[in-house]
Amino acid sequence: MQPYTEMSTEELQALRKKLSSHYREFQVKDLRLDMSRGKPSAEQLDLSMGMMDVLSSEDDLTCEDGTDCRNYGVLTGIKEAKELIGDMMEVNPENIIIYGNSSLNVMFDTIARSMTHGVMGCTPWCKLDKVKFLCPVPGYDRHFAITEYFGIEMINVPMDENGPDMDMVEQLVASDDTIKGIWCVPKYSNPTGTSYSDATVRRFARLKPAAPDFRIYWDNAYGVHHLYDHDQDHLIEILAECKRAGAPDLVYKFSSTSKISFPGSGIAAIATSHNNLEDIEKQLKFQTIGHDKVNQLRHVRFFGDIHGMCEHMRLHADVMRPKFEAVTSILERELGGLEIASWTSPKGGYFISFDSLDGCAKSIVARCKKAGLIITGAGATYPYGRDPHDSNIRIAPSYPPLGDLVVAMELFALCVKIVSIDKILAERK
Amino acid sequence: MQPYTEMSTEELQALRKKLSSHYREFQVKDLRLDMSRGKPSAEQLDLSMGMMDVLSSEDDLTCEDGTDCRNYGVLTGIKEAKELIGDMMEVNPENIIIYGNSSLNVMFDTIARSMTHGVMGCTPWCKLDKVKFLCPVPGYDRHFAITEYFGIEMINVPMDENGPDMDMVEQLVASDDTIKGIWCVPKYSNPTGTSYSDATVRRFARLKPAAPDFRIYWDNAYGVHHLYDHDQDHLIEILAECKRAGAPDLVYKFSSTSKISFPGSGIAAIATSHNNLEDIEKQLKFQTIGHDKVNQLRHVRFFGDIHGMCEHMRLHADVMRPKFEAVTSILERELGGLEIASWTSPKGGYFISFDSLDGCAKSIVARCKKAGLIITGAGATYPYGRDPHDSNIRIAPSYPPLGDLVVAMELFALCVKIVSIDKILAERK
Numbered sequence: 121m122q123p124y125t126e127m128s129t130e131e132l133q134a135l136r137k138k139l140s141s142h143y144r145e146f147q148v149k150d151l152r153l154d155m156s157r158g159k160p161s162a163e164q165l166d167l168s169m170g171m172m173d174v175l176s177s178e179d180d181l182t183c184e185d186g187t188d189c190r191n192y193g194v195l196t197g198i199k200e201a202k203e204l205i206g207d208m209m210e211v212n213p214e215n216i217i218i219y220g221n222s223s224l225n226v227m228f229d230t231i232a233r234s235m236t237h238g239v240m241g242c243t244p245w246c247k248l249d250k251v252k253f254l255c256p257v258p259g260y261d262r263h264f265a266i267t268e269y270f271g272i273e274m275i276n277v278p279m280d281e282n283g284p285d286m287d288m289v290e291q292l293v294a295s296d297d298t299i300k301g302i303w304c305v306p307k308y309s310n311p312t313g314t315s316y317s318d319a320t321v322r323r324f325a326r327l328k329p330a331a332p333d334f335r336i337y338w339d340n341a342y343g344v345h346h347l348y349d350h351d352q353d354h355l356i357e358i359l360a361e362c363k364r365a366g367a368p369d370l371v372y373k374f375s376s377t378s379k380i381s382f383p384g385s386g387i388a389a390i391a392t393s394h395n396n397l398e399d400i401e402k403q404l405k406f407q408t409i410g411h412d413k414v415n416q417l418r419h420v421r422f423f424g425d426i427h428g429m430c431e432h433m434r435l436h437a438d439v440m441r442p443k444f445e446a447v448t449s450i451l452e453r454e455l456g457g458l459e460i461a462s463w464t465s466p467k468g469g470y471f472i473s474f475d476s477l478d479g480c481a482k483s484i485v486a487r488c489k490k491a492g493l494i495i496t497g498a499g500a501t502y503p504y505g506r507d508p509h510d511s512n513i514r515i516a517p518s519y520p521p522l523g524d525l526v527v528a529m530e531l532f533a534l535c536v537k538i539v540s541i542d543k544i545l546a547e548r549k
Numbered sequence: 550m551q552p553y554t555e556m557s558t559e560e561l562q563a564l565r566k567k568l569s570s571h572y573r574e575f576q577v578k579d580l581r582l583d584m585s586r587g588k589p590s591a592e593q594l595d596l597s598m599g600m601m602d603v604l605s606s607e608d609d610l611t612c613e614d615g616t617d618c619r620n621y622g623v624l625t626g627i628k629e630a631k632e633l634i635g636d637m638m639e640v641n642p643e644n645i646i647i648y649g650n651s652s653l654n655v656m657f658d659t660i661a662r663s664m665t666h667g668v669m670g671c672t673p674w675c676k677l678d679k680v681k682f683l684c685p686v687p688g689y690d691r692h693f694a695i696t697e698y699f700g701i702e703m704i705n706v707p708m709d710e711n712g713p714d715m716d717m718v719e720q721l722v723a724s725d726d727t728i729k730g731i732w733c734v735p736k737y738s739n740p741t742g743t744s745y746s747d748a749t750v751r752r753f754a755r756l757k758p759a760a761p762d763f764r765i766y767w768d769n770a771y772g773v774h775h776l777y778d779h780d781q782d783h784l785i786e787i788l789a790e791c792k793r794a795g796a797p798d799l800v801y802k803f804s805s806t807s808k809i810s811f812p813g814s815g816i817a818a819i820a821t822s823h824n825n826l827e828d829i830e831k832q833l834k835f836q837t838i839g840h841d842k843v844n845q846l847r848h849v850r851f852f853g854d855i856h857g858m859c860e861h862m863r864l865h866a867d868v869m870r871p872k873f874e875a876v877t878s879i880l881e882r883e884l885g886g887l888e889i890a891s892w893t894s895p896k897g898g899y900f901i902s903f904d905s906l907d908g909c910a911k912s913i914v915a916r917c918k919k920a921g922l923i924i925t926g927a928g929a930t931y932p933y934g935r936d937p938h939d940s941n942i943r944i945a946p947s948y949p950p951l952g953d954l955v956v957a958m959e960l961f962a963l964c965v966k967i968v969s970i971d972k973i974l975a976e977r978k
Contacts, residue, residue: 157621165619169606177598190594192586192812220649221841228836235665236675236699246665246675262835269835270665383621385843406691406698407657412650412841414814 121457124537124544136541139534143491146531151492153528158310158470159519160379160436167435168381174421181417189413195405196397201387201416207426208344209375210357211391217400220411223376223388227337228266230372230390233403234300235270239333240369240399245270245300254292254302256284258473258501258512260310263303263339267503274503277302279309283316286323297330301337307355308342311501311514312473313466315353325361327370335396336371342469343375344433347441353467359391368393377419379470380429380436387411387419443517447472447529454533460540463515472515473501480539481510487535493528550886553966553973565970568963572920575960580921582957587739587899588948589808589865596864597810603850610846618842624834625826630816630845636855637773638804639786640820646829649840652805652817656766657695659801659819662832663729664699668762669798669828674699674729683721683731685713687902687930687941689739692732692768696932703932706731708738712745715752726759730766736784737771740930740943741902742895744782754790756799764825765800771898772804773862776870782896788820797822806848808899809858809865816840816848872946876901876958883962889969892944901944902930908939909968916964922957 124132175181181189183198196202197218206213219226238244245251252273255264259279267274275292277284283306293299304324306316316324324336338358346352362370369392377386390400423429448465451474455461463474476484481498488495496514499505515532517525553561604610610618612627625631626647635642648655667673674680681702684693688708696703704721706713712735722728733753735745745753753765767787775781791799798821806815819829852858877894880903884890892903905913910927917924925943928934944961946954 159621162617162620165617168619172604172606172608172610175601177601179601181601188591188594190597190811190814191591192588192807222837222839225837232661232665236661244675246673262838265835269832378621382619382843384839385619385841403698406694408651408654409691410651410813412814412844414811415841415844 123457123459124540125459129545129548132541132545136538136545139538139541143534143538146491146534149492151527151531153493153520153524155516155520155528156494156496157519158379158516160383161439161519161521163439163521164436164518165382167432168422171381171418171422175414175418181414183417187413189417192409194410194413195401195408197389197411198413198416198420200420204420204423204425204429205375205387205389208377208429209340209373209389209391210343211359211373215359215391215393215397217390217397217404218411218416219388219390221378221384221386221388221415223339223341223374223378224262226388226390227263227339227374229407230337230400231266231270231272233400234333237403239335240395242333248298250298252296252299254284254289254299255503256302256304257503258311258507258514259303260305260339261496261500263337264503267303272300275299276503276508279312279314281314283314283320286320290323290327293327293329293331293334295330299329300331300333301335303337303339305339305341306358307340307353308345308466308469310341310469311471311512313464313469313471315355318356321356321358321361325358325365325367325370327367334370338371338373340373340375341379344430345379345436345470346433346468347437347444348467349434351467359393369395372396380433381419381422385415387416440518442522443525444472446522446526447515447517450526450529450533454530455536458537458540461536470516470518472517474513474515475511476513476536477540477543478509478511480536480543481507481513483539483542484513484532484535487539488532491531491535493531495532552886552888553969554888558974558977561970561974565967565974568967568970572963572967575920575963578921580956580960582922582949582953584945584949584957585923585925586948587808587945589812590868590948590950592868592950593865593947594811596861597851600810600847600851604843604847610843612846616842618846621838623839623842624830624837626818626840627842627845627849629849633849633852633854633858634804634816634818635820637858638769638802638818638820639772640788640802644788644820644822644826646819646826646833647840647845648817648819650807650813650815650817650844652768652770652803652807653691655803655817655819656692656768658836659766660695660699660701662829663762666832668764669824671762674701677727679727681725681728683713683718683728684932685731685733686932687740687936687943688732689734689768690925690929692766693932696732701729704728705932705937708741708743710743712743712749715749719752719756722756722758722760722763724759728758729760729762730764732766732768734768734770735787736769736782737774737895737898739770739898740900740941742893742898742900744784747785750785750787750790751794754787754794754796754799756796763799767800767802769802769804770808773859774808774865774899775862775897776866776873777896778863780896788822792822798824801825809862810848810851814844816845869947871951872954873901875951875955876944876946879955879958879962883959884965887966887969890965899945899947901946903942903944904940905942905965906940906969906972909965909972910936910939910942912968912971913942913961913964916968917961920960920964922960924961
């Protein structure tokens with residue numbers, strides 16, 4: 121394919137006409153396609169329907185230690201669930217608190233607690249003039265929304281294929297004690313699909329933050345969410361690495377089964393050092409008597425153990441893999457060589473990150489919408505919704521059926537072409 | 550029975566000896582009885598086991614409006630659940646947000662949000678020098694624990710058979726704008742079992758607080774938890790009353806199904822005005838994508854409607870009623886006429902409130918413990934754990950089987966007698 125910039129103005133204008141007519145064909149189809157969020161498809165949800173049968177009225181809902189899961193109590197989660205989630209999170213079950221249905225809620229509460237009560241005896245953030253967070257970009261919009269909600273200033277840190285720019289991270293956290301945290305999705309990152317390199321994880325564990333209450337917010341949302349059986353990314357386990365580096369309290373690790381069992385009806389957890397756990401439990405005991413133990417037991421009985429969970433994730437992969445491959449192959453077929461875009465090809469997770477020419481992302485998203493395709497808003501992958509290059513778009517292939525996805529991506533590629541031509545032509549004027 | 554104070558010192562000393570020998574008989578029994586918390590009994594939990602069967606892998610987990618309960622979304626709860634819980638809370642479903650498994654958690658989050666972001670545009674409490682709450686006493690220890698955790702100063706307001714001392718409440722909230730709330734358990738109150746009179750509820754709705762961000766924290770935990778079919782307390786619905794009084798935003802009403810379905814695996818809710826809901830949702834959308842809709846659907850399918858729930862509560866009542874009656878009849882038989890104690894005889898809820906002679910409660914609880922009976926710590930029903938009279942003890946009859954409960958109450962009455970005699974004799978010296 122000839123790069124667009126090497127085409128003459130006349131060629132581009134002719135192509136633009138052809139593409140416009142193609143676009144109008146899409147418009148009359150009255151499409152209603154939603155790729156805005158990383159939601160599992162109905163086909164994936166069907167995989168977990170057995171969850172509904174593992175506990176019946178004939179079953180004993182008692183834990184191995186005699187706890188009646190139906191009654192009050194057990195603040196930090198039942199032992200069996202800690203073992204399962206411990207294996208999932210690659211940490212000792214004793215380093216875990218099991219929460220309710222949402223790891224986002226755990227992260228929100230972690231920030232809220234730091235605001236009102238501080239971290240391990242440090243000044244509550246609400247008493248400080250300024251609190252800042254580092255935000256690797258592009259990143260997860262709901263992370264940025266939490267910090268923005270609490271008035272925390274966000275500083276962009278660029279991501280590359282190894283993770284965040286660690287020179288910048290090291291320098292900033294060492295020199296500025298108002299920096300209290302960094303949001304990370306270290307494996308199959310949202311949205312790039314990048315997994316942090318070994319060197320990156322080691323450098324994280326060896327950070328020397330100026331603030332004693334600085335923590336790494338390690339949202340390992342896609343720890344077991346591989347697309348392939350063998351070609352999988354591997355991440356150094358951060359709690360163990362921090363311990364080895366002599367900084368066991370440096371990290372909060374979050375995870376959930378939302379994209380393993382059911383979104384909204386899974387179980388979430390935090391894994392962290394004993395000091396941090398103690399600090400958290402001081403608050404948690406006032407917030408609740410305990411989370412949903414019946415649902416914890418349901419997960420344990422359904423998955424059995426981590427092997428059962430991994431086998432289950434292979435079934436998810438069988439649904440997800442063709443979708444990811446459809447997206448990247450359509451992008452390659454339609455946009456390859458045109459030099460107007462680049463995109464990632466992750467081996468897991470829920471997203472593909474797409475970069476258009478600078479200044480085109482908003483127009484592409486708007487043009488998709490006019491033809492009935494909703495994609496994640498341009499800018500959403502940046503703090504305050506401000507992508508300084510207006511180029512990044514998060515593609516979420518999971519939700520639509522494969523047939524719809526193919527249509528959606530063809531429309532998307534078409535919009536990319538049209539908007540890119542418009543930009544190139546405008547620049548030539 | 551002759552009042553103890555009318556007995557001679559010699560008579561009391563002789564009785565004391567007899568009672569001591571009786572107490573030693575209890576001690577050798579090596580009892581392990583726990584009446585510390587308002588936990589449903591296993592027999593009650595068995596009533597809800599059908600919950601485990603209402604959703605199976607063959608069922609469609611779709612709402613009437615097409616929402617797939619298995620997936621992400623629906624921040625404020627599914628429509629069907631709002632209807633069921635609306636009927637339970639006696640409010641319009643549109644005034645409800647359905648939460649996770651714990652109304653305590655909803656209350657905690659309500660206070661936390663007020664601390665960091667304020668109420669409907671008012672200054673966040675963390676920016677104020679002083680925040681105070683009114684606490685009707687005796688009351689619920691976990692309420693007081695939340696306000697204490699957030700550094701909120703608590704002011705005791707005495708309860709009588711009509712509810713809190715409303716003269717005091719009216720005067721305080723009108724004159725002091727640092728008073729931001731009052732904790733209420735308006736029906737079958739914890740621990741007295743009192744239901745607020747119509748006049749009390751009307752006066753609540755007509756409060757003229759100096760603070761615009763003052764709210765009534767109306768924890769209607771026992772709204773449908775009657776002991777009798779006909780002899781039931783009725784409470785004026787507070788949201789409607791506030792609306793009629795021209796102050797629709799004055800109240801947050803909390804409830805849950807914890808003591809209806811399963812404690813820890815129920816669904817909780819807040820009911821309040823549209824202005825307050827809007828204020829809450831501004832925060833909630835950052836905290837979570839949504840609560841457990843599958844569990845909401847499970848509740849809807851199990852109970853069907855409010856009639857189904859009320860029928861279910863009759864089964865709970867059949868288990869609870871004999872326990873409440875056992876407690877009051879043993880207290881009457883053992884302590885009636887001795888003029889050393891008084892207690893309540895509620896028609897619902899989970900507790901009986903017991904008042905000993907001043908200065909005896911701690912000793913009674915300690916003496917029970919030495920013979921193997923754990924009851925709620927003396928002082929727990931007061932803010933900061935400080936009962937100024939050291940006289941109130943919360944009796945929680947629900948958890949032990951009836952046979953154990955009888956033994957426990959006989960031991961309890963014995964301890965009350967011994968401690969009371971010791972006090973009377975000490976005063977005569």
